[in-house]
Amino acid sequence: MSFGKIIDKKNNDLSKRIDKQRVPEHVAIIMDGNGRWATKKGLPRTFGHNKGVSVLKEIIKASKKLSCKVLTVYAFSTENWSRPTQEVDYLINLFSEVLRNEIKEIHQESIKIKFIGDLTPFPENLKKIIYNSESLTKNNESLLLNVCVNYGGRQEIVKVAKRLALKSSIGEIKPSEVNEELFNSELLTKGINDPELLIRTSGEKRISNFLLWQLAYSEIYISDVLWPDFNEFEFHKAIIDYQSRNRRFGGIESLQDESCNDSSCSS
Numbered sequence: 001m002s003f004g005k006i007i008d009k010k011n012n013d014l015s016k017r018i019d020k021q022r023v024p025e026h027v028a029i030i031m032d033g034n035g036r037w038a039t040k041k042g043l044p045r046t047f048g049h050n051k052g053v054s055v056l057k058e059i060i061k062a063s064k065k066l067s068c069k070v071l072t073v074y075a076f077s078t079e080n081w082s083r084p085t086q087e088v089d090y091l092i093n094l095f096s097e098v099l100r101n102e103i104k105e106i107h108q109e110s111i112k113i114k115f116i117g118d119l120t121p122f123p124e125n126l127k128k129i130i131y132n133s134e135s136l137t138k139n140n141e142s143l144l145l146n147v148c149v150n151y152g153g154r155q156e157i158v159k160v161a162k163r164l165a166l167k168s169s170i171g172e173i174k175p176s177e178v179n180e181e182l183f184n185s186e187l188l189t190k191g192i193n194d195p196e197l198l199i200r201t202s203g204e205k206r207i208s209n210f211l212l213w214q215l216a217y218s219e220i221y222i223s224d225v226l227w228p229d230f231n232e233f234e235f236h237k238a239i240i241d242y243q244s245r246n247r248r249f250g251g252i253e254s255l256q257d258e259s260c261n262d263s264s265c266s267s
Ligand code: IPE
Pocket: 031, 032, 033, 034, 035, 036, 037, 075, 076, 077, 080, 091, 202
């Protein structure tokens, strides 16, 4: 889709083009490109991570405005430990600092925050802030914000397999009872519908071990914009692009032909 024609040049507001009835309930984002953004400017990579935080705040607000129900962001993968210790330490400190500074506003905005991933290796002070933030916001209902930290899709699947194997070995379930529903109920995202839309910034066309089970039928939108330059406008472009897709789920055509928006389609 070309956005050249549809951009309102006066105020760059694409929100009018969004069909409010068909906004994805759950959007997942691989926030990528922080390091390259900083390097391009001759700055240390950490500056990119810092700028990325303000972008995340903008996108959380934008998701809420559109009445998305769930926003799941990839903040630190199980593979990101392989980065230089200095960068890893910086990120861990940044998580604590941002959470400490922002939790009040997150709560005021009625956002429920959840952390998805294995928190075990994180320092006690970060774990404490995480647990306190989750507990403070647990009854909030405007938006569920899932922050994936030390998260890996393969590790999540292996853990589910292990738990089901254990339950089977002690006779709690029969192997024949293992099905998609049961598997789903053991995932870290249990109770949350799969993302309809996955956005990855910085032009990379891969999943990088993110939500491997949950993304089975998500629509994928790759933005060439580096995460620190991403904004509400680019987010709206992703939503509009999503709304132009025909989701078939292995069938022939969706019940409602989403590409039909003129009178010739109504017969
Ligand atoms: C994403 O940006 C943030 C994290 C993985 C923590 P990167 O740090 O991967 O930035 P690039 O991809 O190297 O530019």
